[in-house]
Amino acid sequence: MLTLIKQAECYSPKRLGKQDVLIAGTKIIAIEADINLDTNVACEVIDGSDLIVAPGFVDSLVHISGGGGEAGFASRTPEMNLTDATIAGITTVVGALGTDDVSRTHSDLIAKAKGLKQEGLNAFCHTGSYHLPAKTLGESISHDIMYVDEVIGLGEVAISDHRGRQITAQQLAEVAAESRTAGLLSGKRGTVSIHVGSGKAHVNLLHDVANNTDVPLSQFYPTHMNRNAELLTAGIEFCRAGGTIDFTTSTTEYDLANGELAAAEALAYCLDKGVNVAQLTMSSDGHASLPIYNEQNELVGFEVGTELSLLSSFQQAVKQFNVPIEKALSAITINPARILGLNKGELKQNRDADVVLLRQSDLTVHSVWCNGKKMIEDSQIVANGFFNSAN
Structure with missing residues (x-):
């Protein structure tokens, strides 16, 4: 027809x-x-x-197979269903493991991506997780990117977060170089998705790698950059140095009341500060655990991310923060597709x-x-x- x-x-x-x-x-x-x-x-x-x-929306970070729960085994989040994405206008998802790479595995993640593809969705994923050395499906990061169709990069590697492995610039440079080379050899982008926590170092580690090695800043794709005003300011400087940043649309009332900016607000703020829209994206972090920590890093609450938040944040950007429709759309279509090397979003x-x-x-x-x-x-x-x- x-x-x-x-x-x-x-x-x-x-x-x-x-x-x-x-x-x-x-x-x-x-x-x-x-x-x-x-x-x-x-x-x-x-x-x-x-x-x-x-264009159908491109959601660049979704925990399609479910995420780990910081409130114990009972809090492991459920996996995403096809219609969780489609009712939000999402036609492409990129899955990843996060904090939990023990009870959550790449076998399950890739099987879920293949299942979503069978149901009609465009589904991709990253190898690795928060932690280094990176856990993979096959023998290496290179193996997964080169030989598994759905695997397009590495991540989400955690920096500036008490749940990460407190990695060094050298460790990050090595895996980023491997991901980049594997991408070149297989016609993929090999992007390294970076989970940025609320630590005071912000994205300094990414600058260290770019300034002291041959891995370019553009190889990294830091997300959660709307956690607080200080991190957003660091994100603007990251863009001015040639990078791209992502804002998370799933949030909690507690986090918004304690310094987090809504993704739509962060997008509008960066545009007002002269950041090129091509350097800005939004993603849902759907089906991720959203642990709520106090200043002592004690768990005080727990929620789950939703894919529908991507649509809501797009609407909020246009209707509340007066972002032009084409710029708000770019942040959830062509921009993430380009950064990840996907022929989508247009x-x-x-x-x-x-x-x-x-x-x-x-x-x-x-x-x-x-x-x-x-x-x-x-x-x-x-x-x-x-x-x-x-x-």
């Missing part, structure tokens, strides 16, 4: 104005001002006059048909296609995962 979206406000994520978008099979085959078809082939025509058509002829329709009135999700397969229609789930039923 062909699908023709007529006269929607089109963002590629660059604003293109009113356009028609034609989907055939798994691809976008045309984006034009006016498409008229003369064919006997079945074609669904969608009136997009009150809608925005945009509406373009002959690209994969990862498409989201948003209502112009309130930016809620109307419909979602992933590789041409309709996942959401008129805000209702039409494609379910193997174990989750329609809701």
Whole structure:
């Protein structure tokens, strides 16, 4: 079947104005001002006059197989379901292990990514975890990146965090160089995802590596950079030195009340300070454990991240903080895709048909296609995962 979206406000994520978008099979085959078809082939025509058509969202950090729980074994978080992503407009996820790389394994992580792909989602993952030496599926970081299709990089390696291994610049440089080289050999980016905690060193370790070795700053992709104002300031300096930073959309009321900035606010603040939007992204940290620590690093609360927070933060950026739609979209589509080396996040002829329709009135999700397969229609789930039923 062909699908023709007529006269929607089109963002590629660059604003293109009113356009028609034609989907055939798994691809976008045309984006034009006016498409008229003369064919006997079945074609669904969608009136997009009150809608925005945009790339499916790229969520660059999701704990797709569940995360460890800092409140003990009973607090290990559940795995993500297909519809957790699709109802939020997400068509591409990148999974990772975090604090727990003992009860959570790469075998399970990669199997989950393969399962999500079987259900129709674009799913990738990182090898490694918070800790170094890096745990891997195969014999090395290089092996995983080069021989496992779903593995695109390393991470999320923890710095400035009491739960990390307190690694040195030399240790980080070595694994970053290995990830980079493996990426070059396999046509991948080999990005190193960096979990940044609330420690006072911020991202100094990344600067040390870039200043004293041949590993460029652009090899690192630090996330959680909206933890507090001081870290955000360090993040702006990181961008000015040539890096890119990511803001986490899942949060807690406690953290917001104790210095964390909402991802949408952090995005708007950086843009106001002159940071190039291409250096800024947002990710959900979906299904991660969100432990709440006091100043003595004592656990005082616990919540779980949600993929839906990515959509909510996009809406908040536009409606509350006046970020232009194309810039807010760039932060959750083409920017993370480019940083991770994925051919995703852009509406373009002959690209994969990862498409989201948003209502112009309130930016809620109307419909979602992933590789041409309709996942959401008129805000209702039409494609379910193997174990989750329609809701």
